[in-house]
């Protein structure tokens with residue numbers, strides 16, 4: 448078969464996953480990334496003696512990465528070392544109690560026993576319930592391009608389609624979690640998983656309880672050297688398969704004749720291609736890269752963006768043995784936090800604080816007497832009335848004060864600092880209104896409303912990445928690249944789906 452040409456837009460994980468598969472399938476692939484390096488929201492920064500991952504910090508479902516390496520014909524262990532994290536996260540509650548969450552069932556039982564003895568059995572029951580959702584929902588919602596009617600209507604999916612009510616779509620995450628646990632701290636802990644795909648536990652369907660199952664039953668991981676090593680590895684695999692990666696190369700337009708994509712415009716030059724794979728945010732692509740199709744653009748802009756975030760990178764000249772690799776300092780009123788974020792698009796008065804410190808696993812990421820703190824706060828997507836220059840100073844003080852009350856008085860120990868607001872996420876990664884996980888899953892129908900992997904308006908145009916099916920987060924965007932590549936290959940004439 449002749450080598451069909453593909454132009455890939457963006458160098459995020461979805462695009463890299465798609466590019467690798469397409470190259471392996473015999474396509475001739477060129478990838479264009481507007482930034483000086485690939486990786487998108489999986490990024491790294493070095494500030495003096497401190498090294499930081501600036502985006503994703505926790506890896507789940509690592510088998511998705513293994514499968515990509517296998518497909519490409521490379522050995523993952525030659526490139527990447529996955530490190531199981533235990534505890535996965537240390538939780539600090541507003542009543543000053545703490546708990547270490549672990550994928551080790553026995554340890555988790557003891558931790559819950561110490562926090563709330565009445566909830567030990569509830570945890571078992573909750574995991575069984577979440578496993579049932581996983582069993583019923585994962586094949587369709589994570590691994591199948593659900594907008595392709597013929598692929599959805601496979602006999603193996605009928606069991607799920609007839610039992611959709613058992614994936615608990617009509618209750619919210621919070622309502623469902625509250626039915627299992629009696630202790631408000633455990634309710635808050637399990638509610639939190641809705642934020643893993645940028646959603647609000649008080650609105651998102653309880654189907655998202657699949658996420659704690661994935662974490663507690665399948666584990667949480669770090670990549671030795673930093674999460675960005677994943678990008679180095681995938682870029683090396685892509686290059687090894689002949690993908691031409693162009694950085695500092697912004698795609699200005701997707702070329703088309705109204706019906707079919709025919710290439711991309713980069714620096715005023717048309718790059719001809721038989722197919723286009725867009726790994727840039729699909730809503731921004733419809734807004735800025737695809738001329739015409741106004742109705743489609745308006746419809747997509749009505750989809751609610753996911754959470755955004757505010758990130759503080761702090762190189763701290765002090766050691767904190769009381770902190771683990773991943774830590775959460777909860778707000779005292781989670782409901783109020785999400786009310787402000789999603790209903791009013793306001794910066795929360797009292798944010799939940801996430802702290803990841805990779806120097807706990809990789810000593811070289813900070814000086815011997817220091818730590819590299821990545822601090823993430825949930826934030827609303829961009830909306831009018833927000834003044835981020837002001838908010839970042841306000842939030843800095845709020846966070847440092849709260850940490851000081853907890854016994855982490857770091858303000859005078861901060862040696863290097865970098866701050867990212869939702870405006871920065873929008874500019875750096877061209878993400879829709881600064882969202883960090885694409886579209887929120889705050890409605891029961893989001894899975895079906897999310898943008899399909901094959902364009903609805905142009906032939907030969909496909910989408911990968913967090914803004915399209917199956918959604919945001921490392922494993923899902925890698926799967927989006929798989930689905931887009933498989934659909935493209937199928938359209939070329941080879942059946943892979």
Ligand SMILES: Cc1cc2nc3c(=O)[nH]c(=O)nc-3n(C[C@H](O)[C@H](O)[C@H](O)COP(=O)(O)OP(=O)(O)OC[C@H]3O[C@@H](n4cnc5c(N)ncnc54)[C@H](O)[C@@H]3O)c2cc1C
Nearest residue numbers: 457459460461481487488503504505698727912913920921
């Ligand atoms: C702060 C933060 C924390 C996170 N934590 C986690 C976590 O712990 N675990 C997890 O699994 N996930 C996490 N995520 C989510 C995860 O990082 C993302 O879902 C995933 O990396 C997105 O990949 P993507 O394929 O959508 O591409 P993106 O990362 O969105 O990259 C898109 C790329 O396209 C480029 N681009 C855009 N427009 C153009 C154009 N016109 N021309 C050329 N290039 C263009 C951009 O510059 C960018 O590099 C986090 C994200 C953030 C920001």
